[in-house]
Amino acid sequence: MTDAQTGETLVAFLLDRTGSMGSVKAQTIAGFNAYLAGLQAEEADISFSLLQFDSMSIDVICANAPVKDVAPLTEASYQPRASTPLIDAAVKTIRAVEVAVAERAVPPKVVVTFQTDGEENCSTEHDWIELNLLIKDKAAQGWQFNFLGAGIDAYQQGARMGLKDDAVVSYDKEGLAETTAVFAARAARARDYAKGRAASMAIPMEEKRRAGDRFAEAVRGGAQPGDPKAPRAPRRAILDTPKL
Template structure:
């Protein structure tokens, strides 16, 4: 195993519903990419996009050579074959790493899955299969999986796929929410890559950012607004200056 080498895999939803946050997805991804290029250590990156069609934009590319997304390379369309995209990316990554000698394999393998809608078009894989695949890679090879979901209960969706609650976050499908989601992933990944954090688990500050961006308050990971409410009440009770 090669220390200080991270293999990054991004599974990015480009279904038609992503059109409303297209520019922010492009901007958020590009900011994430720029930050990772500044992190010490070697890294390769795979970017897979999906709607009802699966496309590998680039695979195992040296991170410093990875191009930004543009309006031409990220075009929302079609439906959401989420499970097929996850399954195919796991299989191709597993085969690629299996073909490497042990001394050359990465010390960290990180999967980031980002979607704004529910599965509705997969033909090859079902949720039970994906759950088994993810748990196998986690338990056997210590792969790290992150799930970001908008317009859904991301904790429950991730749980069905075998991803622990701490590594899942509901995000607001808005300009602020989308960019904050990528910012959180970039921060947590940078920490893990330099061994400053044991996992990609989201922190309270990440979930608060999504709450403030407007994530639905019925999401189980949305922090309560009690603190803000109490502060507002306290402020309103202050006597007026004469």
């Protein structure tokens, strides 16, 4: 496949801005900026969206912008606070990307990355089952997902989200080199995927090792998304629905 045949790729990144990220703010800014620089390192038809989330809001920092025009994060544009409505933020991000895809005359490739250092603790509108089924439906349509767990065992939570182990990495959030390495590697893979040089966004074991992943070698037992007979009743929204 030649570059001319690859078409547009929508890349969306959901970045954890919750209070616990404050202790690794510098590493996270450096890591994300390495990700952005990696996407910008080579001419590619990538439209980039960055969303930051916490329990106070989900904010669209940029929406389907040409990746070359996206500005790096700064101390001012990344301010950790509040708690972790991961499920609500992930569902809303996917739905926003879904709308952006529907607006394209030619279906684009899609890459969605979730990043967090904590477990779900305060979503009010959606549950694990809904997120799990939504991700599996989009993956069946060819969407590519990655889950970057900052210092946590991301595999159990990733399984609840509906993600396979090769879509998940748990990186050493305290280490600047490890953080930068995993963000840069994911950007390189996204760039290769956009240009038709990679078939998927799967994360190789060597990349996980460079990220300081302490959980990658363990055998996983197939975590379940929850009891399908008893989904949580919808409650009031704490996050607005973003538009990309």
